[in-house]
């Protein structure tokens with residue numbers, strides 16, 4: 584990565600966001616009607632973009648293994664569907680997940696840095712990243728320190744992201760902004776710009792533990808930040824909306840938006856992911872519906 588990219592950004596390059604304009608533009612993505620073939624290929628594409636997630640205190644080895652099996656082969660009778668991009672787990676489950684998906688191409692993402700609050704000294708948060716990578720994580724989903732960000736300690740945020748990136752080594756870094764706590768679109772835009780300049784491989788909306796989580800307008804603000812960053816630096820950054828995305832229709836609206844804002848180049852799982860704990864089955868159900876004309880009962884699919 585060039586030094587120019589790792590420089591604290593100039594806030595004057597982060598434009599003020601027109602709230603009404605962003606919300607109206609995002610709402611227009613919901614009104615597009617898609618042809619049957621486009622819908623089916625979008626649904627299939629969405630499955631391959633899933634970070635199939637479980638982030639519960641009650642997570643067990645059995646649950647994680649079952650989720651990994653589903654991520655590798657979402658529809659057992661049709662191997663052409665999937666696999667998902669990754670599974671996303673807590674640090675303690677990384678080793679279990681890495682063993683379960685070994686050789687399949689499905690990546691292991693781990694949340695880290697005292698997820699979801701981030702309320703821990705940086706030293707321990709960096710140690711947590713190194714632990715996850717040692718256990719076999721390919722990707723790290725970190726949280727920024729929102730308290731510090733909201734107090735205007737922007738250089739501290741830049742430094743923590745840069746240090747987390749360094750601690751990742753070869754692993755990819757996704758930076759969770761927790762947009763539901765950032766109060767305004769302007770703050771979301773500024774946090775996106777800081778994170779990308781500090782080395783984020785992906786920017787991600789939410790932990791899934793705070794409401795509101797991902798929304799189309801907030802994702803649009805982040806996509807625009809990615810577009811501007813790419814124009815300025817030539818470096819592509821990925822996008823991951825996460826939290827509360829549980830139906831296929833909404834997933835397709837996200838894909839329409841990504842295509843229109845960033846173009847086809849971003850429309851694959853190297854550059855776009857859905858973080859979701861319960862979207863898989865609705866995508867599978869809609870794929871079966873498009874292919875057979877019938878709805879399969881929810882019981883037909885294994886538990887998300």
Ligand SMILES: O=C[C@H](O)COP(=O)(O)O
Pocket residue numbers: 636638671789790791792796825826827828858859860861862
């Ligand atoms: O990163 C993923 C989120 O934690 C998933 O949130 P969700 O359970 O609302 O789908």
